[in-house]
Amino acid sequence: MASTREQLITLLSSKSNTFVSGQWISEQLNLSRTAVWKQIKQLKSDGYVFEAVPNKGYRLVTIPDKVSENTLVWGLETKWLGREVEHYSSLDSTQTLAKKRALEDGHHGLVVVADKQNKGKGRLNRYWESDHDQGVWMSFVLKPDLEPSHAPQLTLLTAVVLAETIESISNVTPQIKWPNDLLLDGKKVAGILTEMQGEQDQIHFVVIGLGLNLNQKNFSKQLSEIATSLCQHTTHSYDKNAFIQAFLTHFEQAYDVFIQHGFDQVRNKWLTYGFRLNETVSYQVGKKAKTGQIRGITDQGALIIENDQKQEYIYSGEIDWFKEDK
Amino acid sequence: MLKIDEIKELIQALDESSLTEFTYEFDNEKIALKKEVQYKEVQSAPAVSPVLEPKVTESTKVETHIQEESTQSEAQPEYDYEITSPMVGTFYLSSSPEADPYVEKGDKVSSQSVVCIIEAMKLFNEIEAEVDGEIVEILAEHGELVEYGQPLFGVKTK
Numbered sequence: 001m002a003s004t005r006e007q008l009i010t011l012l013s014s015k016s017n018t019f020v021s022g023q024w025i026s027e028q029l030n031l032s033r034t035a036v037w038k039q040i041k042q043l044k045s046d047g048y049v050f051e052a053v054p055n056k057g058y059r060l061v062t063i064p065d066k067v068s069e070n071t072l073v074w075g076l077e078t079k080w081l082g083r084e085v086e087h088y089s090s091l092d093s094t095q096t097l098a099k100k101r102a103l104e105d106g107h108h109g110l111v112v113v114a115d116k117q118n119k120g121k122g123r124l125n126r127y128w129e130s131d132h133d134q135g136v137w138m139s140f141v142l143k144p145d146l147e148p149s150h151a152p153q154l155t156l157l158t159a160v161v162l163a164e165t166i167e168s169i170s171n172v173t174p175q176i177k178w179p180n181d182l183l184l185d186g187k188k189v190a191g192i193l194t195e196m197q198g199e200q201d202q203i204h205f206v207v208i209g210l211g212l213n214l215n216q217k218n219f220s221k222q223l224s225e226i227a228t229s230l231c232q233h234t235t236h237s238y239d240k241n242a243f244i245q246a247f248l249t250h251f252e253q254a255y256d257v258f259i260q261h262g263f264d265q266v267r268n269k270w271l272t273y274g275f276r277l278n279e280t281v282s283y284q285v286g287k288k289a290k291t292g293q294i295r296g297i298t299d300q301g302a303l304i305i306e307n308d309q310k311q312e313y314i315y316s317g318e319i320d321w322f323k324e325d326k
Numbered sequence: 327m328l329k330i331d332e333i334k335e336l337i338q339a340l341d342e343s344s345l346t347e348f349t350y351e352f353d354n355e356k357i358a359l360k361k362e363v364q365y366k367e368v369q370s371a372p373a374v375s376p377v378l379e380p381k382v383t384e385s386t387k388v389e390t391h392i393q394e395e396s397t398q399s400e401a402q403p404e405y406d407y408e409i410t411s412p413m414v415g416t417f418y419l420s421s422s423p424e425a426d427p428y429v430e431k432g433d434k435v436s437s438q439s440v441v442c443i444i445e446a447m448k449l450f451n452e453i454e455a456e457v458d459g460e461i462v463e464i465l466a467e468h469g470e471l472v473e474y475g476q477p478l479f480g481v482k483t484k
Contacts, residue, residue, distance in 0.1 A: 071401040087453070136446060148412040148413060148451065149413040149414075149474060150412070151413075151449055151451065152415075152446045152447035152448075152449040153447075154448055154449065155448050155449050156447065178445040178447075179448050180447070181449050192448070193448070193450070194449040194450065195446060195449070195450045195452065196449060196450065196451045196452065196454075197440070197451075197452045197454065198412070198451065199412075199454060200410065200412050200456065201412070204454075206449075222354055240428075255343050284331060284470070285331075286470075286471060287331070301447050302414075302447070313445045314470070315413075315414045315415055315447060316414075316415050316445050316446050316447070317471075318329065318330050318331065318473060
């Protein structure tokens, strides 16, 4: 059951092109006029902007860009993902905190969001620039009933969901660099880090972290060669709350389908976004440097590279994605 | 940009050298490697040759690294439990190149102790020991590609 506030926001956003009277709202929501007025006052203090005209009523003009636990949960129509949200204006790393929560018995679906991170990290603890509030920095806890050997598929699932979310919000189509980096014009727009703890036959928890460059207008010289943001790419800025909510909603659906029906759908979708599919790349497995054509991914999620008519499945390795090979 | 394998080579070279620090800077990129030098603590053994302090030459500071292998070889590599890999992936003994390894030979572990990471498709799987005991053997190499079910550690549980 949505709270009064959520109902009010839904109602007002659906009527944002017209004025509605306090009387009308109180009838719709079965609230006293005073209660409506109080709720609106509260919304204003949270950054919602209204146009109020005597005898006409209210019109919701701006939904705040400011993220808070409330703005994230309001209007979020998920069953389990993000029902519990922790938001911080500043955090060392959402991933570190989410892992800590997972160890402390944090729930399946717990989401941690930070406006900025002081020690944002990528894989192998590589630094991820996120010390500002222009991006989406979040991590969430999953406790899947899944064989540990299938867990890596979750990173590919996350990449697909993120690509679809970007597409639905901005109408641009990113590419996925195997297994899970998102690119626009060959520059990184989002990265995903998945960490898991478990036993031989049982997963204790999986924490998925993502960093998405949303509204950055420019990057440092060092990064501008390799990174981009959705804003930079499309010259629009985006509502962070809306993006996070769209992602969570989307992820929950896709995750439930994945758990029920397996990896097939994820794989097919992944392939539509695959970066440099059927192109030749240099890669390295162990100490051997090779070249081959990328042929897709297996039903496990491993990268298929064809080399002298033999197919090799890559689970872990270094691929030289940006070197042109003929 | 340095490739991961070049970095690995640097780490290996540093490991095998008597250097304790190495810094490389090029084109706004910087890599700094450091190693902890462990000195064997000798308390009551009387006839130990003094640790030589080599002269500091120009810019390179050299410190003597005493191998601990002699003490470790006494622990018999007999184990009754193997920690195996739950998936195909790359075996890492530490969470990052700068971090200390999760465990070393001779360490006591409990069932909840994280002993290593297996990375597959950018999922980093922290492997727990699952038993109480002592790590007596490390059976895979840091950075090695391991198979499903491949033994990673030998543990003496008694």
